[in-house]
């Protein structure tokens with residue numbers, strides 16, 4: 001008499017729905033196993049934000065890792081936690097990725113104490129991206145509030161690299177006060193080399209600030225927008241992007257030509273933990289990039 | 303699918319054989335309610351007589367065998383040079399006996415989400431493929447409503463299913479393993495009378511449901527009633543305890559916890575079952591909470607269960623076992639909430 005179940009039977013029983021990736025252990029592992037990286041450089045942008053250059057250590061894994069502007073990775077600080085962070089570098093840079101991280105909790109505080117040479121893990125890339133090809137041949141408005149410049153830097157890099165495919169490109173950037181401005185060392189390059197018009201504004205000036213003060217939408221008065229020939233990417237806190245998108249809607253830019261990146265709590269990045277749900281949509285799989293029309297149609301989005 | 307019949311005596315021999323050779327779990331009475339009815343759970347068993355196969359429904363569902371409350375996803379070993387991550391998802395084979403149709407349907411729904419999605423879960427998959435499931439039907443409790451959702455019968459997702467037709471079980475065999483094991487005992491091909499009894503039993507069970515929940519058009523009702531005051535009425539009662547999600551056979555939301563071991567040389571990353579009714583479910587760094595109110599969170603749970611997600615082909619994921627209704631201290635139950643919503647104009 002034999003009733004013994006085979007040990008470690010990893011074969012599907014006929015009742016199991018066959019998954020196309022099934023039996024491919026490597027693919028499986030990749031979803032929960034992080035690519036090991038080394039911090040090769042750290043740039044202190046502000047007292048609370050740092051830019052980390054991370055190089056994936058294995059040559060093979062580095063070749064596999066490809067992303068598009070707007071996507072994010074799950075950044076693992078072993079022993080402390082895993083957090084979603086937008087890819088902030090150029091998608092053509094296959095040597096290392098750049099992540100701009102604000103110190104805001106348990107994991108990110110720990111990360112800010114890391115030094116060059118430390119090893120971290122990344123999983124991904126995850127999520128949807130900005131349709132950069134679809135925007136070719138048009139004017140582009142890149143609008144960021146605060147930390148929103150971090151995810152916006154990937155499309156900015158894309159536009160600089162393929163500059164002649166786009167017509168007028170504007171970056172509008174607003175922060176609370178001048179000290180919070182990110183990537184200030186790149187502004188000249190963007191304007192002079194890449195011919196991107198950059199306009200900045202702060203809510204509260206300090207004594208060194210001789211630029212504009214006010215709300216980000218004030219900047220729209222300074223530029224000439226052609227509603228039927230313009231695409232917009234807006235990154236920032238929900239109140240800000242709603243404000244900006246409604247303004248652009250008023251100017252006549254179709255809602256499906258405005259793109260925003262949503263932020264929610266995330267624990268997996270793979271559509272399984274449900275922490276990132278907005279209504280019945282997963283921010284990590286169906287987002288984080290949505291066009292504004294879809295956002296308005298999501299229950300609980302704003 | 304192959305059908306056979308087996309006498310209850312032979313079935314006992316069959317089960318004892320399974321128990322002898324494998325780690326086996328079955329329903330056992332663990333406590334009694336004030337009204338004398340039993341409280342059952344799936345426990346490890348040592349013989350056929352150890353089990354209470356005539357149980358009504360277990361307090362927790364079999365989900366816990368596939369999505370344990372706490373489960374290690376990976377571990378990190380630290381050294382001078384950095385760290386190494388180990389991902390381990392092997393489990394030992396085991397047998398579970400006496401699972402009800404609604405619970406098996408719940409597993410089929412979880413299969414769709416956790417295996418069929420873009421990123422299949424190897425942990426769930428390993429547990430699922432290494433579990434030999436023997437299903438068994440039973441009369442419903444007064445408050446069961448799986449029939450309304452079409453989950454009172456099950457066609458797949460088990461190895462063997464037993465329908466009680468008097469002195470025999472009518473067997474539905476859906477895996478080669480089960481077919482092989484049954485060679486150890488006397489089984490017969492069903493004769494005409496057996497099949498008649500099988501259909502009668504099915505009809506009898508279907509007719510014994512006392513609770514009905516109207517689910518036709520529920521997804522659109524939920525979309526339309528998104529701002530309904532009904533959510534506040536029920537939300538105000540909710541204690542945010544998360545019990546409903548723990549006992550539910552299809553709730554699968556989770557959180558990740560990482561802890562450094564006391565020796566400081568290693569750390570563990572664990573998946574911990576969570577509930578969307580818990581206050582910080584959607585809270586992010588800096589303290590912003592995307593669902594600050596009780597009613598937001600309760601609504602969200604119903605939304606997920608009856609409106610469904612794209613990942614699940616927009617199907618409701620509730621199977622109608624009413625475990626949540628029975629376990630809730632605030633007396634919140636799907637039937638009442640849904641009928642309240644449908645009364646809204």
Ligand SMILES: Cc1cc2nc3c(=O)[nH]c(=O)nc-3n(C[C@H](O)[C@H](O)[C@H](O)COP(=O)(O)OP(=O)(O)OC[C@H]3O[C@@H](n4cnc5c(N)ncnc54)[C@H](O)[C@@H]3O)c2cc1C
Nearest residue numbers: 083084085086100101102105106107108264265266586587
């Ligand atoms: C798609 C996406 C892109 C992001 N890109 C960036 C970026 O480029 N730079 C940056 O500084 N921050 C970014 N964030 C926010 C960042 O993920 C949070 O600041 C971070 O998770 C806080 O983790 P913590 O452990 O330090 O904080 P705690 O408050 O201690 O968080 C504990 C856990 O809660 C979860 N969590 C908390 N806040 C958030 C949040 N806002 N979003 C998602 N999960 C959260 C995480 O799982 C975290 O491990 C992004 C968030 C999302 C969703």
Ligand code: SF4
Nearest residue numbers: 540541543544546630
């Ligand atoms: S069991 Fe009841 S009180 Fe507890 S979270 Fe669920 S609905 Fe709320």
Ligand code: SF4
Nearest residue numbers: 550620621623624626
């Ligand atoms: S009745 Fe309650 S416990 Fe049972 S499946 Fe539906 S939501 Fe889950």
Ligand code: FES
Nearest residue numbers: 269272273274284
């Ligand atoms: S982050 Fe887990 S489902 Fe989106």
